[in-house]
Amino acid sequence: MGPGPSDVNPRILEAMSRPTIGHLDPMFVQMMDEMKGLLRYAFQTDYDLAMPVSAPGSAGMETCFVNLVEPGDKVVVCQNGVFGGRMKENVERCGATAVMVEDEWGRAVDVNKVEEALKANPDAKILAFVHAETSTGAMSDAKALAGLARQHDCLTIADTVTSLGGCELKVGEWGLDAVYSGTQKCLSCVPGLSPVTFSERALDVVKNRRHRVQSWFLDLNLVLGYWGSGGKRAYHHTAPVNTLYALHEALVLLQEEGVENAWTRHRNHHEALKAGFEAMGLNFVVPEGERLPQLNAITIPEGVDDAAVRTRLLEEYNLEIGAGLGALAGRVWRVGLMGFACNRTNVLNCLGALDAVLSDMGAKIDAGRAVEAAMACYREQA
Amino acid sequence: MGPGPSDVNPRILEAMSRPTIGHLDPMFVQMMDEMKGLLRYAFQTDYDLAMPVSAPGSAGMETCFVNLVEPGDKVVVCQNGVFGGRMKENVERCGATAVMVEDEWGRAVDVNKVEEALKANPDAKILAFVHAETSTGAMSDAKALAGLARQHDCLTIADTVTSLGGCELKVGEWGLDAVYSGTQKCLSCVPGLSPVTFSERALDVVKNRRHRVQSWFLDLNLVLGYWGSGGKRAYHHTAPVNTLYALHEALVLLQEEGVENAWTRHRNHHEALKAGFEAMGLNFVVPEGERLPQLNAITIPEGVDDAAVRTRLLEEYNLEIGAGLGALAGRVWRVGLMGFACNRTNVLNCLGALDAVLSDMGAKIDAGRAVEAAMACYREQA
Numbered sequence: 001m002g003p004g005p006s007d008v009n010p011r012i013l014e015a016m017s018r019p020t021i022g023h024l025d026p027m028f029v030q031m032m033d034e035m036k037g038l039l040r041y042a043f044q045t046d047y048d049l050a051m052p053v054s055a056p057g058s059a060g061m062e063t064c065f066v067n068l069v070e071p072g073d074k075v076v077v078c079q080n081g082v083f084g085g086r087m088k089e090n091v092e093r094c095g096a097t098a099v100m101v102e103d104e105w106g107r108a109v110d111v112n113k114v115e116e117a118l119k120a121n122p123d124a125k126i127l128a129f130v131h132a133e134t135s136t137g138a139m140s141d142a143k144a145l146a147g148l149a150r151q152h153d154c155l156t157i158a159d160t161v162t163s164l165g166g167c168e169l170k171v172g173e174w175g176l177d178a179v180y181s182g183t184q185k186c187l188s189c190v191p192g193l194s195p196v197t198f199s200e201r202a203l204d205v206v207k208n209r210r211h212r213v214q215s216w217f218l219d220l221n222l223v224l225g226y227w228g229s230g231g232k233r234a235y236h237h238t239a240p241v242n243t244l245y246a247l248h249e250a251l252v253l254l255q256e257e258g259v260e261n262a263w264t265r266h267r268n269h270h271e272a273l274k275a276g277f278e279a280m281g282l283n284f285v286v287p288e289g290e291r292l293p294q295l296n297a298i299t300i301p302e303g304v305d306d307a308a309v310r311t312r313l314l315e316e317y318n319l320e321i322g323a324g325l326g327a328l329a330g331r332v333w334r335v336g337l338m339g340f341a342c343n344r345t346n347v348l349n350c351l352g353a354l355d356a357v358l359s360d361m362g363a364k365i366d367a368g369r370a371v372e373a374a375m376a377c378y379r380e381q382a
Numbered sequence: 383m384g385p386g387p388s389d390v391n392p393r394i395l396e397a398m399s400r401p402t403i404g405h406l407d408p409m410f411v412q413m414m415d416e417m418k419g420l421l422r423y424a425f426q427t428d429y430d431l432a433m434p435v436s437a438p439g440s441a442g443m444e445t446c447f448v449n450l451v452e453p454g455d456k457v458v459v460c461q462n463g464v465f466g467g468r469m470k471e472n473v474e475r476c477g478a479t480a481v482m483v484e485d486e487w488g489r490a491v492d493v494n495k496v497e498e499a500l501k502a503n504p505d506a507k508i509l510a511f512v513h514a515e516t517s518t519g520a521m522s523d524a525k526a527l528a529g530l531a532r533q534h535d536c537l538t539i540a541d542t543v544t545s546l547g548g549c550e551l552k553v554g555e556w557g558l559d560a561v562y563s564g565t566q567k568c569l570s571c572v573p574g575l576s577p578v579t580f581s582e583r584a585l586d587v588v589k590n591r592r593h594r595v596q597s598w599f600l601d602l603n604l605v606l607g608y609w610g611s612g613g614k615r616a617y618h619h620t621a622p623v624n625t626l627y628a629l630h631e632a633l634v635l636l637q638e639e640g641v642e643n644a645w646t647r648h649r650n651h652h653e654a655l656k657a658g659f660e661a662m663g664l665n666f667v668v669p670e671g672e673r674l675p676q677l678n679a680i681t682i683p684e685g686v687d688d689a690a691v692r693t694r695l696l697e698e699y700n701l702e703i704g705a706g707l708g709a710l711a712g713r714v715w716r717v718g719l720m721g722f723a724c725n726r727t728n729v730l731n732c733l734g735a736l737d738a739v740l741s742d743m744g745a746k747i748d749a750g751r752a753v754e755a756a757m758a759c760y761r762e763q764a
Contacts, residue, residue, distance in 0.1 A: 005623055008402045016624065017399035020390045020572055022702050054574065055437035058619040059599045066597075089598050184620055190402055192436065192574060192622030214596050215448075216471050217441045235707065237440040238566055240574030241387055242398065243625060320404050325617065 001350055002322035003134050003295060004162070005184035005191045006338035008246075012189055015249035016242050023239040031248055032227065032239075038251035042164060042187070042259060043179060043197045045172035051227040052247055053180070053194040053218070054240050057161045060180030060194025062090055063218045064157045067206045068126060068178055071095030075126045076117050076154070078109040080140070081133035082326045083159055091128070094214065099124065105327045106297070108290040109140040111148065118152040127154045132163035134185075135325040137297035137334065138286045139167060143174040150175055155202055161185060164195065165254055166266045166294035166338060177202040183243075186266065186294055188339025189250035192243045250339075262339075266293040268381050269342050272374040273335065276351035279373035280358075281366045285332050294342065296335040297328070301363045306330050309357055317353035347374055383732055384704035385516050385677060386544070387566035387573045388720035390628075394571055397631035398624050405621040413630055414609065414621075420633035424546060424569070424641060425561060425579045427554035433609040434629055435562070435576040435600070436622050439543045442562030442576025444472055445600045446539045449588045450508060450560055453477030457508040458499050458536070460491040462522070463515035464708045465541055473510070476596065481506065487709045488679070490672040491522040493530065500534040509536045514545035516567075517707040519679035519716065520668045521549065525556040532557055537584055543567060546577065547636055548648045548676035548720060559584040565625075568648065568676055570721025571632035574625045632721075644721075648675040650763050651724050654756040655717065658733035661755035662740075663748045667714050676724065678717040679710070683745045688712050691739055699735035729756055 021028050039050040053060045065087070069075060073096040077087045080103035091098040101117045103110050109129050118124060127149040131142045142158055149156045155177040163169050166186030171179050177199040184191035198206070198220070206213075206220050213219035217237065225234040254262060270293030277284070277298055285297040300306055306323065310333070313319045322334035335350060351370040359367040403410050421432040435442045447469070451457060455478040459469045462485035473480040483499045485492050491511050500506060509531040513524045524540055531538045537559040545551050548568030553561050559581045566573035580588070580602070588595075588602050595601035599619065607616040636644060652675030659666070659680055667679040682688055688705065692715070695701045704716035717732060733752040741749040 002404050005402045005404065005620060008624075013399040013401070013624075017395040019395070020387045020566075022384050022387065023573070025696075025702065055441060055599065056619045056622065059437060059441075062597065062599045086598065093594055093596050093598055182620065184402075190622065190624040191405070191620045192625055212475055214475050215444065216468065216475055217437065217444045237438045238387060238564065238573045240438065240572065240625070242390075242395075242572040242628075243574055243622070246624075314407075320407065 001336050001341060001346055002320045003334045003336050004182065004338060006188050006336060007341040008190055009188055009250070009253060009340040011253065012246045012249045016190065016246035018245055020241050023241055024233055024235065028241065029233050031244070035244065035248050035251065038248070038255060039195050039197065042195070042251055042254055043171040044169060044259065045197055047172065047197045047199050048229055049198040049203055051196060052244065053196055054237060055194060056192055057180065057182035057194045058086070059218065060182070060196050061086065061159060062215065063194070063196055063220070064178040064180050065090035065094055066213050066215045066218055067220045068155060068157065068202060069094040069096045070209060070211050073126070074099060074121060074124045075128055076101060076114065076121060076124045078103070078114060078129035080107055080109055080136065080138055081105050081130065082135035083130045083133060087128045106136045106138055106285040107287070108138050109145065111141055111144045114145060115148055118148060118154065124152070124154055126157055128157040130159040131169065132160065132167065132292050132295065134162045134295055136285055136328065137292045137295040138290050139292045142169070142176065146174045146176050155205065162292065162295055165259065165262055167263055167292060171197055183247055183250065186339045187250045187254065188341065189246050190243060192240065193247055266337060266342050269337050269344065269347050270294070270296065271381070272377040273337060273347045273351070275377040276347070276370035276374040279366060279369040280355060285328070294336060294338050296337065297332045298335065299332055301358065301365060304358065304361060304363045309361065312357045313353055317349065319350060319353050344378065383718050383723060383728055384702045385716045385718050386564065386720060388570050388718060389723040390572055391570055391635060391722040393635065394628045394631045398572065398628035400627055402623050405623055406615055406617065410623065411615050413626070417626070417630050417633065420630070420637060421577050421579065424577070424633055424636055425553040426551060426641065427579055429554065429579045429581050430611055431580040431585055433578060434626065435578055436619060437576060438574055439562065439564035439576045440468070441600065442564070442578050443468065443541060444597065445576070445578055445602065446560040446562050447472035447476055448595050448597045448600055449602045450537060450539065450584060451476040451478045452591060452593050455508070456481060456503055456506045457510055458483060458496065458503060458506045460485070460496060460511035462489055462491055462518065462520055463487050463512065464517035465512045465515060469510045488518045488520055488667040489669070490520050491527065493523055493526050496527060497530055500530060500536065506534070506536055508539055510539040512541040513551065514542065514549065514674050514677065516544045516677055518667055518710065519674050519677040520672050521674045524558065528556045528558050537587065544674065544677055547641065547644055549645055549674060553579055565629055565632065568721045569632045569636065570723065571628050572625060574622065575629055648719060648724050651719050651726065651729050652676070652678065653763070654759040655719060655729045655733070657759040658729070658752035658756040661748060661751040662737060667710070676718060676720045678719065679714045680717065681714055683740065683747060686740065686743060686745045691743065694739045695735055699731065701732060701735050726760065
């Protein structure tokens with residue numbers, strides 16, 4: 001129950017361990033085509049370009065930036081946690097300028113400040129933001145930000161690493177342009193791939209660049225020779241065949257459940273976990289209404305040894321929760337409720353274990369009430 | 383029996399399907415430390431930096447170039463197949479100049495021409511070459527090339543994607559500086575990772591760059607916060623946990639066999655396959671003495687339909703062999719004998735199947751003799 005990788009469904013582990021076949025084998029190519037359709041469903045879009053980058057989410061982020069940003073460009077970057085800072089690094093390494101819109105860690109991106117920044121920078125080409133900030137648990141209004149970007153004739157780059165499959169995400173309806181995600185969060189697949197989708201207008205920008213993309217490995221003009229539409233599958237790099245089996249199975253599972261049902265499931269278990277945390281007297285970092293159901297950041301009670309608690313949870317309860325990152329290091333815990341791991345057993349185990357360990361270590365909490373509070377919440381939902 | 387991915391040992395598939403744990407879990411961190419030692423053994427080096435890049439071999443190549451090359455640098459690049467051309471692309475995308483040393487496809491890199499190029503370009507910073515050219519089956523003299531580079535005060539970047547575990551490779555003794563490989567060739571692991579190793583002097587260059595590395599994802603100054611020595615494992619990106627289980631198991635298998643024994647095994651099965659091809663009257667692309675045992679490129683007999691033969695082998699014999707790439711497309715087949723797939727069963731099945739299909743399609747070969755020729759070779763070896 002950390003911030004990812006989440007627990008992987010055994011069906012996915014089984015699929016991944018099937019014999020490796022060639023990345024140009026006709027059966028594999030057929031699976032690739034299916035996967036593109038399944039990704040469109042997960043992203044809720046009809047964009048033609050929907051494919052997994054053959055590397056983790058950070059490489060998905062880099063794919064969006066190196067393909068869309070050219071030297072001298074200006075990009076408005078929203079930062080309200082770790083990953084907005086990583087976006088800034090990407091922009092600068094492309095030889096472009098990042099105009100930062102800073103928000104407090106633990107808050108959603110302030111749409112009004114973004115509007116001001118876009119008005120003040122009419123030459124901005126791209127608006128980049130994190131939909132679901134994994135470092136804080138804050139959810140930003142991707143729909144409103146996408147609308148603003150269109151008004152100001154900007155492309156959007158959106159980080160949906162933690163949102164895909166875990167909370168409402170409608171790439172097509174909202175009009176997001178370049179969207180990347182990860183496999184190891186709410187898809188509950190193994191880590192190592194980054195699903196991406198690009199709108200037609202984003203792809204036009206990629207195809208009409210003045211400079212070559214600085215990364216050969218991530219250059220979509222080349223990668224699409226393998227993953228693009230048009231039937232021919234030309235070798236670019238050797239695809240991670242078995243991890244792609246795993247992602248295919250994860251996407252089939254999401255389709256079986258229904259993506260809206262998955263969003264509801266995350267919301268429901270989050271409500272129960274929240275009831276338990278509140279009964280214990282633990283406080284959320286993010287205000288109600290801006291919280292991600294799948295990533296629950298809570299403030300570490302005063303006087304409690306962060307690492308000691310996490311070690312005891314791991315050793316005594318086989319339970320991993322996440323430490324704080326960046327500005328929140330040592331100040332918060334991050335409890336993931338992602339994909340396959342988002343279930344009642346985990347919610348109750350986490351609350352019981354945390355209650356027991358914190359009580360035992362003398363923390364000032366309302367002990368012994370968390371599990372019952374969560375159960376009451378589940379009864380209400382039923 | 384294509385040019386990779388090769389067949390994966392079931393032990394590796396089993397290891398990969400174990401439950402996913404966190405990339406900062408103490409047990410996982412311990413596995414990372416073991417893996418670094420196992421990689422040093424596989425590469426035959428004592429360089430401190432030995433780690434897998436979290437993406438396929440092409441990203442390992444890019445890791446070497448983006449970390450060592452800066453804008454304005456000059457790099458001597460040897461090209462005798464597809465992958466030297468990819469190196470040129472990498473150099474240019476780093477804003478540097480590639481001085482090309484071209485050799486015929488199917489031949490080893492000409493050491494004399496390289497020496498001339500180094501003399502003519504005393505300001506060259508790096509010599510880059512492919513040890514085992516997967517597109518042609520040619521093996522170049524990495525030891526001699528590394529020696530030349532040192533004489534001319536150049537760093538080396540060496541592509542060992544297909545050589546690692548399949549033929550002699552002594553990174554430390556030969557003094558190679560930045561070496562990348564793949565997991566899906568002679569390690570017989572699943573595709574998706576790229577083992578790399580850097581000498582101290584290469585790492586010094588990375589640490590003392592004038593410009594930031596253009597890729598955030600591949601910047602070793604950041605990646606080594608997670609993979610480097612010194613105990614602390616700071617989050618950079620989410621490691622591909624399950625694929626790393628697989629690589630760990632592949633490296634344990636190599637250690638169990640002994641790396642020299644693995645080289646001998648590849649050589650022996652290559653000799654048998656060669657005896658069979660020659661009995662059939664098929665010609666190797668690469669002259670004897672420059673051939674890789676693990677990648678056997680043979681000229682397609684005149685009048686034979688390339689794709690039709692490969693389709694029949696796949697459909698009737700469940701056998702994949704590789705098509706030609708680049709300049710050799712449509713002119714050659716590439717038959718891999720890599721790692722777990724390098725065994726007597728595969729050699730005999732391949733010869734028998736190819737003999738049958740070519741005969742049936744009316745090709746001018748010496749039919750019905752290949753399998754016996756291979757068997758005779760095995761008897762001699764015994």
